[in-house]
Amino acid sequence: MSSWKTGLLLTLAAGVFALDTRPVGAASTDAAHAGEVKWDRRDFNGIWLLVGGGLDDPQGSGSPTGAPGGNKDLSDDWGFDTRPQLKGPYLREYQQRREADRKAGRDFMVTCKPNGMPALTAGPYADEILQNEKQINWFQEFPGETWRIYLDGRPHPNPAEYPATLTGHSTGKWDGDTLVVDTVNIRTDTLLFGQGRSTNHLGHSDKMHIVQRIHLIDKDHLQIKGTVEDPQALVTPWQYTLTYHRHPDEEIVEYLCDDNNRESLDPKSGQEITEIPPRRNQPKPK
Amino acid sequence: MRNPILGCLITVLGLCSGAAVAHHSFASFDMTKEVRISGTVAEVQYTNPHVWLFVDVAAADGVAESWAIEAGGPNILLRSGWKANTVQVGQKVVVTMHPMRDTAKRGGSLISIVLPDGKTIKG
Numbered sequence: 335m336s337s338w339k340t341g342l343l344l345t346l347a348a349g350v351f352a353l354d355t356r357p358v359g360a361a362s363t364d365a366a367h368a369g370e371v372k373w374d375r376r377d378f379n380g381i382w383l384l385v386g387g388g389l390d391d392p393q394g395s396g397s398p399t400g401a402p403g404g405n406k407d408l409s410d411d412w413g414f415d416t417r418p419q420l421k422g423p424y425l426r427e428y429q430q431r432r433e434a435d436r437k438a439g440r441d442f443m444v445t446c447k448p449n450g451m452p453a454l455t456a457g458p459y460a461d462e463i464l465q466n467e468k469q470i471n472w473f474q475e476f477p478g479e480t481w482r483i484y485l486d487g488r489p490h491p492n493p494a495e496y497p498a499t500l501t502g503h504s505t506g507k508w509d510g511d512t513l514v515v516d517t518v519n520i521r522t523d524t525l526l527f528g529q530g531r532s533t534n535h536l537g538h539s540d541k542m543h544i545v546q547r548i549h550l551i552d553k554d555h556l557q558i559k560g561t562v563e564d565p566q567a568l569v570t571p572w573q574y575t576l577t578y579h580r581h582p583d584e585e586i587v588e589y590l591c592d593d594n595n596r597e598s599l600d601p602k603s604g605q606e607i608t609e610i611p612p613r614r615n616q617p618k619p620k
Numbered sequence: 621m622r623n624p625i626l627g628c629l630i631t632v633l634g635l636c637s638g639a640a641v642a643h644h645s646f647a648s649f650d651m652t653k654e655v656r657i658s659g660t661v662a663e664v665q666y667t668n669p670h671v672w673l674f675v676d677v678a679a680a681d682g683v684a685e686s687w688a689i690e691a692g693g694p695n696i697l698l699r700s701g702w703k704a705n706t707v708q709v710g711q712k713v714v715v716t717m718h719p720m721r722d723t724a725k726r727g728g729s730l731i732s733i734v735l736p737d738g739k740t741i742k743g
Contacts, residue, residue, distance in 0.1 A: 389699060440645035446669075459695055475695055587695035590668035596690075597648075608648035608720065610688040610727050613663055613674050 373553045375511035378470065381585065382461040382556055382578035384413050389459060413456030418526045418562060418572035427536035438604035442529045446591035448479040449531070450500030450524035451517055452544055455481070455558060456576055462586050463556075470506065470513075477591040483515050493519045498540065500524055512549040520544070526562065526572065539566035554580040649718040649729040657687055661711045666704045669693045673707065673730070675715055689717050691730040691743045702733075702741045711736050 383389045420428050435442060449457065459475030470483040483504045490503050502520035506513045520542055522535040531537065542564040551557050555577060562572040596609045659677035662684075671691040676684035691697060694704070707713070713735060717728025730743030 389696065435645075438647065440647035442645050444645065584699070587693075587698055588668065589693055589695050593669060594665070594667040595669060596672075606645055606647040608690065608727070610725060611665060611672050613686060613688070615663055616686070 373550075375550050376508065376513070377465065378463045378513075378548065378550070378556060379465050380463060381581045382463065383581055383584070384456065384458070384461075385555070385577040385579050412453055412527050412529060413458065413576065414527050414574045415576070416572065416574045419569035420526070420567055421569050422567070424536050424538060424567040427532060427534060431532070434604060438599075438606065440604075440606045444597045444599055444606055445530045446477055446595060447531055448477055448500055449529060450479075451481065451502050451504075451520050452546075452560060452562065453525055453527065453529070454479055454501060455546070455560070456527075459589060460581070460584060460586055461578060473586065475586055475589050478589060483513075485513075490516075490518050493540075498522070502544070506548075509547075512547050515544075515546040515548060517544040517546070518542075526567075538562075538564050538568075541566055551577070556580070646718070646729055648720055648722070650721050651718050651729075653719055654716055654731060655719045655728055656714065656716045658712070658714050659684075659687065661707055661709050661713055662686065663709060664707050666694060671697055671702075673715070673733070675713060685726060687715070687717075688725075688727040689715055689730045690727070691733075696743075697741075700741055701739075706741075707733065707735065 431443075448454070454474050455461075455472070457474035457476045457479075461475070462473040464471045464473070468484070468486040470485065472481040472483065473479070474481070479501070481501045481504065483506045485506045488505060490505060496503070496519065498519045498521045500521050502517045504515050504517040506515040508514070519540075520538070522540055522542075523531045523533070523537050525532060525537045542562060545561045545563075547559045549557060557578070558574075558576045560572075560574050560576070562568065562574075594611065596611055598607050598609070599605070600607055657675060657677050659675040661673065662676045663672075663674040665672040665674075670693055673689045673691060675687045675689065677687060679685045691702070692700070697703075713733055715728075715733050716731040718731060720727040732740050732742050734740050
């Protein structure tokens with residue numbers, strides 16, 4: 335091929351990417367990544383585990399039971415790499431909750447409730463992403479919670495008409511090969527970090543707005559760069575990064591938090607109680 | 621503990637060996653201690669949200685002492701190589717656990733289990 339033809343093709347290719355007219359989910363595998371193994375930079379389908387989590391390497395040196403970030407204080411960090419700077423009543427609520435936990439000798443309050451956004455994305459177990467051109471369903475195994483991202487151009491509903499939900503309402507648009515997800519209308523009892531929920535709806539304000547830029551770093555690593563804005567609850571916008579490792583051989587395992595749950599809280603002391611389940615066959619004398 | 625138990629080793633550690641992820645904290649367990657028992661698998665309750673393992677340990681008076689050990693959920697154990705039929709009744713195993721704070725209960729949170737073939741699985 336002559337040099338001018340090559341130059342024309344490169345110019346045309348650059349123009350295509352500048353216009354970004356590809357349909358959602360269309361592969362950007364071809365000319366742009368010639369020489370690389372072909373994979374679709376807009377295809378997030380698959381099973382993903384948080385990098386650094388015990389489940390990503392269950393028999394490795396990290397926590398044996400799936401703690402994201404190894405030996406992090408999960409109650410404070412959950413799986414996030416940074417902490418938000420709460421203020422006002424939201425900070426006081428956090429401090430009171432943590433003080434109650436400390437007095438009861440627990441890391442966090444036992445719960446089978448879904449965490450909602452944004453903690454869902456830092457959940458400890460497997461994430462399953464199912465994606466088509468109109469929608470992404472992001473399923474977190476704990477405790478079986480789905481985050482839906484609409485890609486069909488629909489607007490957010492009027493919050494006066496639709497009640498807030500744990501996962502809020504999320505719409506996504508492509509910026510090159512990065513999906514920019516906008517989430518609003520999240521229930522105020524979800525926690526910005528940590529496990530569980532705020533009992534007095536002071537996890538954040540009803541003005542919380544999350545923008546998540548989701549992209550594939552490479553074929554096997556997905557990353558979210560999140561920004562949480564909430565002028566009522568945060569000193570400054572909270573920015574965090576979450577990275578996931580693709581596990582193509584995994585599949586979701588049913589996790590039923592309240593199936594044979596033996597954990598509860600003593601209503602008086604707040605102490606966590608682990609009850610040994612009844613044994614079916616009792617030991618016999620020898 | 622009612623009697624000294626053969627094969628039971630209690631080690632006081634300076635540090636917690638790592639927080640575990642679950643729907644609950646681990647306040648019921650003394651995460652600074654480790655107990656190791658050698659015994660026979662009496663029952664496996666392979667259930668959500670946690671698998672429970674019962675191990676009988678021979679005691680001096682001839683009555684086996686029953687230990688109950690809480691492990692991760694099936695979603696954790698399956699990925700660690702502990703499938704529903706991996707640990708079976710009658711197997712001789714060595715179990716290391718964080719014991720319950722209430723020492724009247726012979727129970728713990730699983731750290732690891734050594735199977736008859738020598739394979740070790742973390743909780």
